Each structure stands twice: as structure tokens, then as C-alpha cells.
Amino acid sequence: HAEGELLLTLISAVAQNESQNLSDNIKWGLRRKYETGNIQSVPCGKIYGYTKVDGQFIIKEAEANVVRRMYQEFLDGYSVTQIAAHLTAEGIPTNQGLEEWSPSTIHQMLQNEKFKGDMLFQKTYNIDHVTKKRAVNNGELVKYYVRGSHPAIVDEATWECVQLERERQKRFCEEHHITTYHHS
Numbered sequence: 001h002a003e004g005e006l007l008l009t010l011i012s013a014v015a016q017n018e019s020q021n022l023s024d025n026i027k028w029g030l031r032r033k034y035e036t037g038n039i040q041s042v043p044c045g046k047i048y049g050y051t052k053v054d055g056q057f058i059i060k061e062a063e064a065n066v067v068r069r070m071y072q073e074f075l076d077g078y079s080v081t082q083i084a085a086h087l088t089a090e091g092i093p094t095n096q097g098l099e100e101w102s103p104s105t106i107h108q109m110l111q112n113e114k115f116k117g118d119m120l121f122q123k124t125y126n127i128d129h130v131t132k133k134r135a136v137n138n139g140e141l142v143k144y145y146v147r148g149s150h151p152a153i154v155d156e157a158t159w160e161c162v163q164l165e166r167e168r169q170k171r172f173c174e175e176h177h178i179t180t181y182h183h184s
Contacts, residue, residue: 047114048095049153057150064153066092067115070106071154071162079182080106110166113145116159117152120145 049063066087073083084101094101113120121144127135137143169181 046095048109049115050150059151059153063095067109067153070109071115071158074106074110074162075158075165079103079180080110081182110162113159114150115152115154116156117150118145118147119149 047057049060049067050057051060052058070083070087073086074080078086080103083106084103087101088099091099092101093099094105109115122137122141123143124134125137125141127133173179173181
């Protein structure tokens with residue numbers, strides 16, 4: 001009985017070690033791709049405005065027009081809540097096919113470098129190779145930034161203006177001890 005338990009413990013330890021080694025090898029391979037700017041292995045099923053054909057990002061023009069509109073409306077003074085309400089009211093579906101846009105989705109899209117044609121690798125990472133639980137990379141791992149990795153939906157000047165306006169609104173809220181810049 002004790003020998004059987006010992007054997008099971010050893011087999012389990014070997015299997016766990018093999019799993020960790022496989023995970024480490026996959027991570028190593030991904031990091032080499034990040035270093036060289038290889039975007040072919042990047043999943044883009046959730047990147048609104050793009051599809052992927054033969055490993056290359058291709059702009060989906062109907063969705064790209066929605067992205068451009070988001071950026072323009074934000075620069076025109078609309079809040080992320082108002083932009084989300086506009087898209088929802090017009091029946092424009094999200095990339096998951098949902099009918100309702102959330103302000104947090106608009107917020108994320110307004111700061112996503114992919115829309116200006118760049119790619120930041122390792123924003124998140126697996127913290128456990130068994131459970132596949134992910135965490136935001138706050139400097140635990142190197143991030144790789146690749147300029148011009150794919151066609152841009154929004155020109156760089158517009159993207160930068162949106163980032164400056166987001167930062168201006170954030171500073172205004174901090175200086176005036178308020179939680180939100182827009183009140184609608």
C-alpha cells in the first residue's frame with residue numbers, strides 16, 4: 001500500500017515537472033517571437049476592427065469606421081458613457097455580438113495601441129501553468145513594443161491626441177477632487 005502511494009507520488013511529480021518544462025518552453029518561444037515583432041501567433045478574435053488572414057491583421061472596414069468614430073467623438077467632447085450609449089442606441093454590435101456597449105470597453109479601446117498599428121506584447125501573463133490564471137504585467141516580465149506591426153485604423157496623431165485628452169481629464173479630476181470629468 002505504501003509502495004503504491006510512493007509510486008503515485010513519483011509519477012505525479014514527474015508529470016508536474018514535465019508540464020512545467022513544456023510551459024517554460026512555450027513561454028521561451030513566445031518571447032523570441034515578441035523580440036522579433038512576430039505578430040502571426042497573436043490571437044485577434046477579440047480585437048474589434050480587425051480580422052486575421054494567413055497570420056496578418058486585416059482591417060474590417062465597417063468596424064474600423066466605428067473605432068474612428070469613437071476616437072473622434074471623444075475628441076469632440078463626448079464621454080465614454082455617451083459614446084457607448086450612441087453605439088448601443090444605433091444597434092451596432094460589439095465584437096462579442098452584444099447589443100450593449102459598456103463605457104469600460106470604450107475606455108479600453110481608446111487606449112489600445114493596436115488601433116494605431118502598433119503592438120505591445122505581454123500586457124498580461126499566465127501566473128499558473130496549470131490553471132492558466134492570468135495577471136496584468138506590472139513589470140514582472142519584460143514588455144515588447146513593436147511599431148507598425150500591422151495596418152493602423154486610427155492615425156498616430158489622433159491616437160496621441162486622445163491619450164493627451166484622457167490624461168488632461170484625469171489630472172483635472174485629481175486637481176478638483178472629483179471622480180468623473182463628465183456628468184452625463
